[in-house]
Amino acid sequence: MNFIEEWGSIAGLAGLAIGVFAILFRSVIQKKIFAKLTRKQSFLIIILFMALVSLMSVYSIWIYYSHKTQAAKYITVLVHGKNGKDDLVLPNRGEVKLIYGDAIVVEKINAKGEATFKQIPDVFFDKNPPVHIMFHDPKGEPYYAINPDSSYHLIAGRYIPLEVTLQGLSEIKGIVKNFETGAVLDSVRVSILGTSTYSNTYGEFHLKVPPSLQQKYQTVRALKNGFEMFEMADVPIQTKTEFPILLKPKKP
Secondary structure, eight states: OHHHHHHHHHHHHHHHHHHHHHHHHHHHHHTTOGGGSOHHHHHHHHHHHHHHHHHHHHHHHHHHHHHHHHHTOOEEEEEEOTTOTTSBOSTTTOEEEEEETTEEEEEEOOTTSEEEEOSOOGGGTTTOOEEEEEEEOTTOOOEEESSTTOOEEOOTTOEEEEEEEEOOOSEEEEEEEETTTOOBOOSOEEEETTEEEEOOTTSEEEEEOOGGGOOSEEEEEEEOTTBOOEEEEEEEGGGOOOEEEEEOBOOO
16 A cells, blocks of 8 residues: 555656646647747757656655655554563553663653654664664563663664563562561461462571463462461562561461
């Protein structure tokens, strides 16, 4: 469809030039100028008209593409997760940064998961420099590009898919205490899904979460003889803050 539209625009410009030629040529015929000229002179006039039409056509097409190139200095970045382009990450919230040297351009992600940069400085395109693209969450969740060391050579109108992931999902740590006395508790079994660990003599625990079990929110459970089972759902693992667990003693 774009191909047809472009050639339609070009044909329109060329047609305009031919129309000008037809008007001028008709004026010449109406004034019966050719009857007063030799065959060679008539031929030269026709060649001159054709040359003018050709120049007008070329100039019109050049203006068209020049304007199109200037207007197309934009790119669109689609931010998505590891499950593909339909796995949108922080729509209407996240931000994308284009960084080249000291120059930074920031755009917010829309509802479609896209950040469209419409006014990019020429420095991002001149001499095809390597530009870094970063994803940022204003609320501080640790999202990072899958390939953080990658750089891009921007092309006007380019569509760039940017795969990102939420880091900090591989572990949870904290301390277990007695709900009533505040004393630390050792040998408490702390678990997430199918993996678990035990608190040490200081009540501290450090649970590693294997990649197959990692997710943004987890359900944390804690169990120790003589205490009620602790369970809390939707715990944000990625915050990396210590997670406190308070166990209530069982009533006799």
